Structure formats: structure tokens, C-alpha cells
Amino acid sequence: MAKRTSGKAHPAQRSGPPSTESGADKVDGRIRRSQDRVLTATFELLGESGVSGFTVDEVARRSGVAKTTIYRHWPTREALVIDACSRISDEQEVPDTGSLEGDLTAILTNIGHLLGTARWSSVLPSIIDVAERDPEFAAIHRRIQHGHAAPLGEVIDRAADRGEIAATADRPTMIAGLMGPLFYRRWFSREPIDEQFVKRIVRNVISNQRTTDDPRPDPGASPSLQ
16 A cells, blocks of 8 residues: 655645634634735746746735735745745655565656646756755755655665665665656656656666676676686
């Protein structure tokens, strides 16, 4: 049975209080709803123009929330952008297909789908750009990447526990080898991330890791010259 790990790419949706509540609770409910409208508009604008083209004026226009109200909750433009970006988190299932190849294929297929459909995929390049100069955005970027990598790390550890790969498997290198090609196709070559591509990535990474783990010489290699 699959379970979920950290890692939905939209402003967090909060469950509002029951409609029978009144007074301060109703006020709090209105505040939460207006904040959600602001964050939704922020995400839309970040996806269209990135961090550099982001303005509070446009967020106010799209959300219908007054600038004065926005600044009451987020004192600066940067505070609003950072808050919105920090809410990027895709909740991903950790599959249990019974094999490492099946688990990795399921995870990468899901990430490949999200790279083509989720709003964070258009916002992330802008975050990466700002993260080069801003430590707060660098921390946000690290958190996003950790959320993407966590399910891969979990199924790799599980495969090592059941002896499918060596306990000394190079986990960071495996994760980089799995994630890197997807990001390359999404933002550089812009080729499709299809099923055949995902399966080749998974098989190559598993094969390379098993070759590295096996101390026996390659039977196809030429004998060393003495």
C-alpha cells in the first residue's frame, strides 16, 4: 500500500470554521479566505512573470484584496513572495510495488507528470534564479528539492534493507541520476518525459549501481597486460 510523504503545488488550502460560528471566528474565516485569494493570485503571477515581474499592485487587482490589507499581513513584496514560494510542496505517494524498479518508475512517472502540469514547475526556475543571491530563497529551494527526493530515498533504502541492492548503495548519486534527466528534459531540451524515457532512466541507474556494488571483474573486459 502506498503512503504519502511531504513534498501539492499550490497555496495551502485551510479548512474554514463551521458556518454556525460567529464573532471573532467569522472574522478569522474572512481573513483566511482573503489570504488564500492573495496567495492564489501570487502563484498565478509568479508563474507568468517570475519573481522579477512580480508586483503587489497586480496581486491586489487579481485577488480583489486591497493593498493596505495585503501589506498588513505581508509587510513587504519580498515577504509575500517568500511566503507563497515556501508553500510549494507536492504531496507524493511512496509506492510499494515489491521491486525497486517498479517503485522508482512509479515515482518518476508522477514527477514527470507534475513537471508538465503543476504550477510549481513554471515558478521553480525563477526561485532557482533568486536563490543564487538570496539565502531565504536558497532555503526554500532546498526544501522543495528535499520534498521531491524524499520518496526516492525511501524506496532506495527499502530496497537495500531487503537485499535488492547493496547496503552501501550511493543514494545521493542514484537520486541525482534519477531526477537530473527529468529536469533536463523539462527545462533544457524540452523533449517529452514519456514512459519509455522514465523506464530507461530507472534501468540505467539500477544497472550502474549494481555494477558498482559488484566487486567481481566484468567478464567482458579484456585481461590486464602484465
